[in-house]
Amino acid sequence: MASDQNPGAEIILFAEDANGKRIPIFKGVNEQTGPGGSPDGVQATTKNNELPTLERTNVVMKGGVKIIPAVKLKVSDGVDASDCVFNVPVTDSSGAVRYLSTTDLGISADLPASSPINQVLDLGTGYELSNSEVLVLGGGTYFMSVENDA
Helix, strand or coil, X not given: CCEEEXXXXXXXXXXXXXXXXXXXXXXXXHHHHCCCCCHHHCCCCCCHHHCCEECCCCCCEECCCEEEEEXXXXXXXXXXXXXXXXEEEEEECCCCXXXXXXXXXXXXXXXXXXXXXXXXXXXXXXXXXXXXXXXXXXXXXXXEECEEEC
């Protein structure tokens, strides 16, 4: 379904350990993290020189850690998961960069328009690192857009 970018929403990525302890590893505002939004689930901005860059973080994540996407809504618009687009760079221990997608992050369930504002709400089940994986967030351009039902 066609959508509009959820205005002012704060996008947060957490690293969650096996005990459920979470630390924020990324925070950004929707209009800046996903320039132009992703109406109909299609990333509006595709040129690398127009995308924001995510420098490598200093948080080293190892097997069993989950990268959990979350949002803090600023208006009661809900979230249309099918129109959200996430392309998040991660760098492995060899220095290779790859991207985690909306699907990789388990973003599949809508949040209703009655969802509370100014509270952290999980967007998906997250990406769980395999036992042998070692990753840091960042290392390339990125795009993260949270969309509402328009």
